[in-house]
Amino acid sequence: MNITTAEKRDFLTWFLQHYRVHIPEVIILLDFLKNNDEVLESVHFINDITRCERAMIVSTDNLDQEPFLFFKKHLVTTEPQKAFHDIRMHPEQAIYVQVDFPHALTSPEYVGVKEDNPYQMMQTLSNAERSEVNTFISETLRQERIADVTELINQALDEGNLDDFNEWTRVLKELKEISLAK
Numbered sequence: 257m258n259i260t261t262a263e264k265r266d267f268l269t270w271f272l273q274h275y276r277v278h279i280p281e282v283i284i285l286l287d288f289l290k291n292n293d294e295v296l297e298s299v300h301f302i303n304d305i306t307r308c309e310r311a312m313i314v315s316t317d318n319l320d321q322e323p324f325l326f327f328k329k330h331l332v333t334t335e336p337q338k339a340f341h342d343i344r345m346h347p348e349q350a351i352y353v354q355v356d357f358p359h360a361l362t363s364p365e366y367v368g369v370k371e372d373n374p375y376q377m378m379q380t381l382s383n384a385e386r387s388e389v390n391t392f393i394s395e396t397l398r399q400e401r402i403a404d405v406t407e408l409i410n411q412a413l414d415e416g417n418l419d420d421f422n423e424w425t426r427v428l429k430e431l432k433e434i435s436l437a438k
Contacts, residue, residue: 259369261296264289267369275316275357278323281336282314288340295347300371302352303361307375311352312339319356322397332393334400402431 268290277283289295305311305327313325325332326339333339343351352373360366405428412420 259301259371261293263369264296264299264301265291267301267365270365271355271357276318277314278317279336281340282324285336285340285343286314288343289353292347295343298348298350300350300352301366301369302354302371302373304373304376305352305354306373308352308373309375310342310349311354313354313356315356316358318358321356322401325397332396332400334397334404398431398434402428405431 268286272283272286272290277286289299302308305313308327309329311327313322315321315323317323322334324334324336324339326334326336326342328342355366357363357366405424409421409424409428412418412424
């Protein structure tokens with residue numbers, strides 16, 4: 257099934273009008289995708305980005321998961337600016353986008369632009385393997401988030417912003433209390 261850039265643009269417009277994304281830079285990135293036909297040609301919406309070499313996951317505020325993830329080969333980041341830079345520098349490269357929002361799998365707007373993941377694994381992982389992989393990814397993302405929050409704490413200290421310092425310190429404490437390994 258060949259999805260047109262107009263259909264992709266319509267979906268992004270609908271999504272941005274109906275759902276809230278916590279990180280403003282993600283909204284800017286989605287607007288960039290929406291308004292750039294060359295890039296939009298390379299965008300593929302899929303359910304599961306497993307094994308995709310270049311992909312991102314965008315999640316709405318009302319879901320309890322990381323709001324943004326960008327994958328390029330074996331690198332993972334939560335920083336939309338890095339994704340934006342990579343996409344601008346390589347607009348011709350395919351990028352696979354998983355958009356997580358309530359009732360996404362039954363949304364006619366999303367179903368209308370979804371494609372199959374060309375990298376989907378033919379073999380399935382056992383439950384134990386899947387759990388181990390999920391734990392590893394979650395812990396890696398948690399550690400990256402801790403580093404990001406630590407940087408924000410330092411920035412708040414440099415700026416003398418006590419409110420931000422207190423908020424980011426609270427977030428850091430919560431992140432450090434999370435124990436993913438059982």
